[in-house]
Amino acid sequence: MRVSSSVAATILVAATAGACRPAPPPESPAPSVEQDSARATITQRFYASRPFGSEAEFNPLSLVINGGYDQLRTGSYRYVARVAYGTATKTILNSLVHPDAVLRQYGYARWLRNEMFPLTTKGDGGGQWYPNYHLHLIAGGMTYARTVEWYEQHGVVSHPRIAAAATVYAWHFLTEIVENGNRRPYDEDGFTDLAFFDAASILLWNQGWLTRPFGGRLEFTDWPGQASLSFPGGTIENAYMLAMLRVPLPRTTSWKAMTTMGAAFLVGASRRVGDNYWLSAAGGFDPADNPIIDQTTGRKSVSLEANAGLFVDRDGSLLVSMITKGGSNNGPTLNVYPGVLNRHAGIWVQSVRGGGIRFGLVSRMGLGLSSFTQ
Numbered sequence: 001m002r003v004s005s006s007v008a009a010t011i012l013v014a015a016t017a018g019a020c021r022p023a024p025p026p027e028s029p030a031p032s033v034e035q036d037s038a039r040a041t042i043t044q045r046f047y048a049s050r051p052f053g054s055e056a057e058f059n060p061l062s063l064v065i066n067g068g069y070d071q072l073r074t075g076s077y078r079y080v081a082r083v084a085y086g087t088a089t090k091t092i093l094n095s096l097v098h099p100d101a102v103l104r105q106y107g108y109a110r111w112l113r114n115e116m117f118p119l120t121t122k123g124d125g126g127g128q129w130y131p132n133y134h135l136h137l138i139a140g141g142m143t144y145a146r147t148v149e150w151y152e153q154h155g156v157v158s159h160p161r162i163a164a165a166a167t168v169y170a171w172h173f174l175t176e177i178v179e180n181g182n183r184r185p186y187d188e189d190g191f192t193d194l195a196f197f198d199a200a201s202i203l204l205w206n207q208g209w210l211t212r213p214f215g216g217r218l219e220f221t222d223w224p225g226q227a228s229l230s231f232p233g234g235t236i237e238n239a240y241m242l243a244m245l246r247v248p249l250p251r252t253t254s255w256k257a258m259t260t261m262g263a264a265f266l267v268g269a270s271r272r273v274g275d276n277y278w279l280s281a282a283g284g285f286d287p288a289d290n291p292i293i294d295q296t297t298g299r300k301s302v303s304l305e306a307n308a309g310l311f312v313d314r315d316g317s318l319l320v321s322m323i324t325k326g327g328s329n330n331g332p333t334l335n336v337y338p339g340v341l342n343r344h345a346g347i348w349v350q351s352v353r354g355g356g357i358r359f360g361l362v363s364r365m366g367l368g369l370s371s372f373t374q
Contacts, residue, residue, distance in 0.1 A: 007067070024122050047147075048149075053317030054223050064167065067227055069174070071178045076328055081234055088187075092191075096194060096195060137201045172193065172363075179287060229369055242263045255272070258282060272321075278312070329354050332350070348360050358371070
């Protein structure tokens with residue numbers, strides 16, 4: 001099914017016309033001195049408990065599902081019950097316990113060039129350092145900081161950083177399980193991500209000097225998918241992670257430069273509409289596949305396809321998105337989040353490049369059900 005840019009723009013504008021205002025907070029007992037002290041440290045740089053848009057669906061469970069199963073979109077095999085959880089878990093744990101064996105198998109010099117330092121390109125299995133820095137260290141670190149704020153704003157004020165670290169590591173570990181599949185006996189990619197870049201992201205994004213600039217005109221947040229379990233079928237659809245970074249342009253308060261990273265690597269511009277709405281248009285590429293090109297060492301490459309997106313958000317919380325491609329066979333995908341058509345639920349519709357249409361209904365928990373029609 002072809003969707004023209006004009007039709008996409010019309011859908012975006014029409015869908016957001018009814019975005020609801022946030023409901024007034026419920027009355028609560030007066031806080032104690034201890035609660036006041038704890039709340040004084042709570043920030044809203046990356047998450048602000050907005051009851052509309054993508055932020056209404058953000059929580060630890062939806063994060064783990066969208067992030068953990070993100071890689072399934074790059075293939076047509078999305079049956080969550082058939083993922084080799086046991087085999088992959090053993091391989092990843094074995095890799096973490098025996099790093100010397102991992103690096104001997106992959107090659108120490110190759111590991112340093114391809115994974116740790118920006119010394120190679122994607123040709124011949126190089127360039128794996130790029131997602132390590134871009135997605136794990138930077139975007140993943142921001143999501144960790146965002147999860148800290150989620151826990152703080154939902155009453156976990158004693159150890160929110162520990163809770164957030166456990167949550168993001170559950171996400172990262174599930175990601176490595178899905179990416180690993182049945183590979184044995186070692187997983188160099190999972191070892192590198194979990195032992196180095198994911199750990200470094202938590203340390204880095206705990207630094208005040210890094211997080212303080214965000215939350216005003218400089219924005220960094222997540223615009224994830226609306227993960228849905230297909231019925232019948234048992235596949236997971238529309239699950240992905242997408243981080244959005246937006247920076248102010250000089251001499252204007254109505255325009256910003258923006259980029260997304262994750263399920264789509266796009267660069268574009270955002271235009272203010274009214275007081276707190278933004279319309280964004282961006283182009284770039286979709287990492288449609290991440291094939292293994294050497295079964296012995298596990299070296300990977302990446303397949304890139306042209307991509308584009310239109311987005312409408314309110315104060316950084318995504319209301320509607322239209323992305324032309326997403327993975328191996330996902331065509332134009334429209335996501336409408338809670339607070340646009342209905343305050344309690346979101347919907348999505350997706351054209352399948354091989355023919356047919358997927359659609360889903362998603363609760364405010366960020367999880368839903370989907371179906372498919374020819």
